[in-house]
Amino acid sequence: MDVEHQRMYQYYSEVCKAMSNPQRLAIIDILRQGEVPVGNLAEQLGRSISNTSQHLAVLKSARLVKCRKEGTTCYYSVSTPAIFKAFDCMAQIIFDGMTDRAEHREYLKSQVLV
Amino acid sequence: MDVEHQRMYQYYSEVCKAMSNPQRLAIIDILRQGEVPVGNLAEQLGRSISNTSQHLAVLKSARLVKCRKEGTTCYYSVSTPAIFKAFDCMAQIIFDGMTDRAEHREYLKSQVLV
DNA sequence: CATATATTTGCGATAATTCTAAATTACATG
DNA sequence: CATGTAATTTAGAATTATCGCAAATATATG
Numbered sequence: 109m110d111v112e113h114q115r116m117y118q119y120y121s122e123v124c125k126a127m128s129n130p131q132r133l134a135i136i137d138i139l140r141q142g143e144v145p146v147g148n149l150a151e152q153l154g155r156s157i158s159n160t161s162q163h164l165a166v167l168k169s170a171r172l173v174k175c176r177k178e179g180t181t182c183y184y185s186v187s188t189p190a191i192f193k194a195f196d197c198m199a200q201i202i203f204d205g206m207t208d209r210a211e212h213r214e215y216l217k218s219q220v221l222v
Numbered sequence: 223m224d225v226e227h228q229r230m231y232q233y234y235s236e237v238c239k240a241m242s243n244p245q246r247l248a249i250i251d252i253l254r255q256g257e258v259p260v261g262n263l264a265e266q267l268g269r270s271i272s273n274t275s276q277h278l279a280v281l282k283s284a285r286l287v288k289c290r291k292e293g294t295t296c297y298y299s300v301s302t303p304a305i306f307k308a309f310d311c312m313a314q315i316i317f318d319g320m321t322d323r324a325e326h327r328e329y330l331k332s333q334v335l336v
Numbered sequence: 337c338a339t340a341t342a343t344t345t346g347c348g349a350t351a352a353t354t355c356t357a358a359a360t361t362a363c364a365t366g
Numbered sequence: 367c368a369t370g371t372a373a374t375t376t377a378g379a380a381t382t383a384t385c386g387c388a389a390a391t392a393t394a395t396g
Binding site for chain 2: 109113114117118119120121122123124125127128129130131133134137152153154171172187188190191193194195197198199200201202204205
């Protein structure tokens with residue numbers, strides 16, 4: 109494994125790490141709605157604005173989200189649709205990893221609510 | 223955000239966490255070759271068998287890889303091709319996150335070596 | 337300036353990560 | 367059965383990360 113590759117894996121791992129938190133995945137999922145202000149996100153998450161902002165900062169430093177300022181409001185959105193694709197891959201991986209029909213049923217039930 | 227969703231995000235985050243390590247991403251990348259014995263993986267990674275085995279254990283507990291035993295040898299492979307899809311999403315996300323042409327060129331150069 | 341919206345900072349507590357080295361298990365074969 | 371090969375597991379140690387809260391600090395607007 110050469111140095112170029114190592115650096116590449118390093119980058120990838122940072123993206124994964126940014127995504128490896130339920131709260132932040134929830135944020136990404138909410139951002140399917142499009143641009144959403146921090147306060148709105150916080151409300152949907154049931155968390156404080158401060159806390160939400162901190163998670164957004166993590167996502168931003170991994171370049172997963174971007175924000176647009178309008179007045180005092182910050183509208184957040186994902187930086188690329190590929191993030192939703194990655195999200196959906198996670199769903200696929202978990203679905204494929206399930207062993208029996210009961211698990212699948214249970215899982216699909218939760219998906220309907222999205 | 224209801225309980226069902228929280229659990230779902232929890233699952234997803236565990237998959238992400240398993241992938242959020244350069245060493246393990248390297249393993250996944252090597253597994254594009256198909257079934258690979260632990261010793262062989264260790265050699266390609268330039269790490270000890272013990273260390274490699276531990277990373278494999280992490281991947282296995284997240285159900286990202288499976289192994290088939292044949293004699294004293296354990297052949298590892300990914301549990302679903304969706305894992306490669308997720309990997310490739312990471313590549314896409316990073317590519318999309320790059321701002322200038324120089325970065326893109328640099329990145330593509332490293333990809334040629336895969 | 338006061339208000340609304342976000343961000344940042346400074347903790348503190350807890351828990352996770354990663355590696356090495358050594359012990360252990362599992363299996364095949366002479 | 368003894369030995370060697372392949373892999374896993376355990377233990378430990380050092381380092382580092384995570385997460386949330388509360389308070390302080392921006393930033394823009396009327």
